[in-house]
Amino acid sequence: MNLIDFLKNIVPFTPEELADITAHFERENISKNNTLVREGQVCTKLYFVKKGVGRSYYLKEDGKEVTQWFFIEGKFMSSIESFFQQTPSLYYLEVLEESVLYSITRENLDLLFARYHNMEKLGRLLSTEMLTRVVNKLNAVQFQTARERYDYMLTEFPYISSRVPLGSIASYLGMTQETLSRIRRGDTSKKI
Amino acid sequence: MNLIDFLKNIVPFTPEELADITAHFERENISKNNTLVREGQVCTKLYFVKKGVGRSYYLKEDGKEVTQWFFIEGKFMSSIESFFQQTPSLYYLEVLEESVLYSITRENLDLLFARYHNMEKLGRLLSTEMLTRVVNKLNAVQFQTARERYDYMLTEFPYISSRVPLGSIASYLGMTQETLSRIRRGDTSKKI
DNA sequence: TCCACTATTTGACATAGGTCAAAGGAAAGC
DNA sequence: GCTTTCCTTTGACCTATGTCAAATAGTGGA
Numbered sequence: 001m002n003l004i005d006f007l008k009n010i011v012p013f014t015p016e017e018l019a020d021i022t023a024h025f026e027r028e029n030i031s032k033n034n035t036l037v038r039e040g041q042v043c044t045k046l047y048f049v050k051k052g053v054g055r056s057y058y059l060k061e062d063g064k065e066v067t068q069w070f071f072i073e074g075k076f077m078s079s080i081e082s083f084f085q086q087t088p089s090l091y092y093l094e095v096l097e098e099s100v101l102y103s104i105t106r107e108n109l110d111l112l113f114a115r116y117h118n119m120e121k122l123g124r125l126l127s128t129e130m131l132t133r134v135v136n137k138l139n140a141v142q143f144q145t146a147r148e149r150y151d152y153m154l155t156e157f158p159y160i161s162s163r164v165p166l167g168s169i170a171s172y173l174g175m176t177q178e179t180l181s182r183i184r185r186g187d188t189s190k191k192i
Numbered sequence: 193m194n195l196i197d198f199l200k201n202i203v204p205f206t207p208e209e210l211a212d213i214t215a216h217f218e219r220e221n222i223s224k225n226n227t228l229v230r231e232g233q234v235c236t237k238l239y240f241v242k243k244g245v246g247r248s249y250y251l252k253e254d255g256k257e258v259t260q261w262f263f264i265e266g267k268f269m270s271s272i273e274s275f276f277q278q279t280p281s282l283y284y285l286e287v288l289e290e291s292v293l294y295s296i297t298r299e300n301l302d303l304l305f306a307r308y309h310n311m312e313k314l315g316r317l318l319s320t321e322m323l324t325r326v327v328n329k330l331n332a333v334q335f336q337t338a339r340e341r342y343d344y345m346l347t348e349f350p351y352i353s354s355r356v357p358l359g360s361i362a363s364y365l366g367m368t369q370e371t372l373s374r375i376r377r378g379d380t381s382k383k384i
Numbered sequence: 385t386c387c388a389c390t391a392t393t394t395g396a397c398a399t400a401g402g403t404c405a406a407a408g409g410a411a412a413g414c
Numbered sequence: 415g416c417t418t419t420c421c422t423t424t425g426a427c428c429t430a431t432g433t434c435a436a437a438t439a440g441t442g443g444a
Contacts, residue, residue, distance in 0.1 A: 135272075
């Protein structure tokens, strides 16, 4: 997914706006398993994923990683709260595959927000879209069985299960790796 | 909390902008236990809660109500997804106390978004703020024990526990009313 | 003030999913 | 082609929280 096409699909930017906006992004090629942000750091960039997969996660006291979100092609990726509030990140942000990202700094983004009414609109629309997604996940996690949550995930991130380790998916879904493994095996009716 | 003060605190609107914006809101006095939106209806308005408390909830197949969110004084309230995507609401929206709301329709809000760059900014900021809150709840619900979730709720909605029925809070927290009751009793260490 | 509801608490018991430990598989480096 | 390490599966057992049912406590209305 191309950044320009992505932007055009959401808000009817003029060609001049598009040119100026994309000029503020920088292409970055990131190799597999690279960490972009660590816990405690302030996240300075917002990334558009042109190719690859990323995830945000945090460490529980016992040292276990808990996946917070996956970021696939054609989505923006960041430690959102840290980036927007400029506070230390609670999360790690990492790339799980060889990836191509387009990044923009907070200052440049603010500049574009201030410069273009359309840009502000883009921000609002993307933010409400993300809000909807998070609410969906919340409902899945809060009120569904482990198996139903797995089904939810397949709709939210269709192809991810073959691309990322099972443990990352399990913690994203709020279950253990063992449980997810048993679900995948497919013993539906029997007790898991 | 006054609507004008609330708006001014977030974005530096001009007095003219503020006057025009607030002129598009309508005051509504709603009596206790009134339902504003039903499942399947498209939610036509966004409400600012000047006084009172509201909540959104949905009905599970077995007929049990599950609280999705509480809306307290000084917050915007709506069946958000329905309002912004103009799709049938998955949720009921109701007022739990005698309340004073300021409402705006989708058309008027879009008009203001289009008219004022600052308004678009307000939308973006409120949306990211809400996103942060939902993410916090998600983390609480997904990885904390029933007791910890209760503590989380006390920070998110400090005074709500005395204002709304225990069952509504329990389902908001993803636990049964019995469990919440036992937590409140305070048998911390012993098995609940 | 009493009644009729509705909301909350309590107890006994059931279970989904977690924990711990170990065994297979797959994959990366040499 | 081996070795080492990591990832996934499996089994046995455990626990937090759910379910069901009944007992109390609160509350608004007549």
